[in-house]
Amino acid sequence: MFEFLQKKINETIDITDQEFEHAKTLFIPKKLRKRRFLLQDGDPCIYTCFVEKGLLRSFRIDDKGNEHILQFGMQGWWVADLYSFLTGESSEYNIEALEDSELLLITKPSWDLLLKEVPAFERYFRILIQNNLIATQNRLMRNMTLTAEERYSKLIREFPDIIQRVPQHMIASYIGVTRETLSRLRGQISHQ
Incomplete structure (x- = not known):
């Protein structure tokens, strides 16, 4: 299940097989059925999620009941409420599977450990966050x-x-x- 993640990481940075094997121990594989939620508004975002297979959406419902989609999370993409994930505060977003999906989840403590123990991942996530900022702008x-x-x-x-x-x-x-x-x-x- 980790082959696609390794391929996507190697498109951005070089890591050794040993570094990747260590990284694998910190991820939690999860299957999420269509119309199920990974995150609901009001809960803290405890995972950042790599989409191995399937399709997710990140969205918010405003006070008038209108839905606003922030992001679609396709195969090979990362999805999270980054603000909530990094601060531990409640999220204002929902993350829902639009298709049956296979995900790799990592908690904030495991993410911090990965960045500390495998410095190449710090560069990898910095590049991802930079690219996300550019795409958002x-x-x-x-x-x-x-x-x-x-x-x-x-x-x-x-x-x-x-x-x-x-x-x-x-x-x-x-x-x-x-x-x-x-x-x-x-x-x-x-x-x-």
């Missing part, structure tokens, strides 16, 4: 400057299989439009 700027049609088209270009894997109302939430707007956009794009 880019997404924020796209949401402020691109039209809804441009945001939808960009999402489909970057993740072409997402429309088969994710319900349309969730795609609408992710790009910040209503279901009706997304339906209209899809119609316009299919006529082009």
